[in-house]
Amino acid sequence: xxxxxxxxxxxxxxxxxxxxxxxxxxxxxxxxxxxxxxxxxxxxxxxxxxxxxxxxxxxxxxxxxxxxxxxxxxxxxxxxxxxxxxxxxxxxxxxxxxxxxxxxxxxxxxxx
Amino acid sequence: xxxxxxxxxxxxxxxxxxxxxxxxxxxxxxxxxxxxxxxxxxxxxxxxxxxxxxxxxxxxxxxxxxxxxxxxxxxxxxxxxxxxxxxxxxxxxxxxxxxxxxxxxxxxxxxx
Numbered sequence: 470x471x472x473x474x475x476x477x478x479x480x481x482x483x484x485x486x487x488x489x490x491x492x493x494x495x496x497x498x499x500x501x502x503x504x505x506x507x508x509x510x511x512x513x514x515x516x517x518x519x520x521x522x523x524x525x526x527x528x529x530x531x532x533x534x535x536x537x538x539x540x541x542x543x544x545x546x547x548x549x550x551x552x553x554x555x556x557x558x559x560x561x562x563x564x565x566x567x568x569x570x571x572x573x574x575x576x577x578x579x580x581x
Numbered sequence: 582x583x584x585x586x587x588x589x590x591x592x593x594x595x596x597x598x599x600x601x602x603x604x605x606x607x608x609x610x611x612x613x614x615x616x617x618x619x620x621x622x623x624x625x626x627x628x629x630x631x632x633x634x635x636x637x638x639x640x641x642x643x644x645x646x647x648x649x650x651x652x653x654x655x656x657x658x659x660x661x662x663x664x665x666x667x668x669x670x671x672x673x674x675x676x677x678x679x680x681x682x683x684x685x686x687x688x689x690x691x692x693x
Binding site: 508510512517518519520523529530561563568569570571572573574575 | 625626678681
């Protein structure tokens, strides 16, 4: 199974600060169809997860453009350019290239 | 408005069965792969099952293969998860998702 290693496990940021979360895969997530199925999700406290970024760098509809994703093969990054109070919660990377689909262990973002 | 509404959760004894339903609205259900993802109390996300838009193919991790069955009725815009031989480790909130939309979750507790 593909192991996704997310760092850091916790992140504390002030409003307006830019932060990055890393997600490293135990094998390449480049699919034979040419796409890379690496997604980023946010789960706010007490809520269901929501999709932020799909296929590495595509912003889901309705998601603020302060969120961006980058990377390739085994190394991926989620960046928040200017944290806002509503961004607190747990961020997960998820891969859907190889079955079984797997998730990172999560990064908890706290607001100072 | 896109909505996914799960039902059918509850308390069940080990070894017994339970069937979850998820009614979709606000989007063309039969265009989308659908997935069940679960979250044990205080833990991260775990993929449980996926089904293609036609229902022709299904996918499971080893942890539930042979015990859980995902299915869909496109005429009713409804997704199902039949869970048999339930174990204590199946205790979780189960989310129905198209990845870009998520339900509110159905709580399943397996305990004697």
